[in-house]
Amino acid sequence: MNASVVMTVLAADRPGLVAALSETIAAHGGSWQESRMAHLAGQFAGILRVECPASHVDGLLGDLATLESQGISVQARREEAASGPARETLSLDIVGNDRPGIIRALSAAIAGAGGNVEDLSTSLESAPMAGHPIFHAQGLVSLAADADPAALIAAIEQLGPDLSVSIDR
Template identity: 25%
Template structure:
């Protein structure tokens, strides 16, 4: 029987480490369905959605521990999704930066039970206007009954100059 699990890997970046993790997974009979890797300076974190035979899970975990002793691994079963009537809304938020803006956006969406699947943000000083600009790309899991326009309106409310675009 196939099992789905999320494997989190954290550690120092070394040449070929991602390929070696994938090869080890395949050797144990597993397959990465989805992966997200983030690198920051000399460190990385990876989330791997793995499909593997239930009886092969201990073999894979043991292989990871032996082959990658300097990496940290954690494992969790993938929860069954109840999101049959959900969709992902991708949008960009741009406005002047201010303290607490990221927290306010996260709180606003969380208070409405909208889940953030992905959030990436940048702050850039624009010398021609003499201010720092905040730019965020969001992927939000939204129930079908919530309109795109209502989410855009809520996000535009975080700042007088906020511009929200879909896509």
């Protein structure tokens, strides 16, 4: 029987980081299932999920911890999958003027409308012909199956008149 391990990885970016991580996983019969990786301000940041035989999880967790001696910080846990009530997943795209606290306000609006952030990518882009920073967020939000997506849109649009909100089912 296989078990899943979910982890976050942080290290000063350099060649060979992903190789060291994947070698450790493979040494325990692990299979890399999904991941998100990025170079942010000189750092490598990643989140990933692997599967390995349940009998190898403790060894994998121990060996991942030893990567700290190579400057690779790994936080890893066995996946505790919990099934809940049926939820609808919506695709979210938001563009607007950047300002301090926009993520805090956005996440509060989503939670207040009963939403759960499943995936979120944010960036700052240069406004066409103006050059000031424009906030851009794309992601997936889940709502209870009986919730009204219009309430989510309204909650986000109340954050300011400059926000353009698009939600697709």
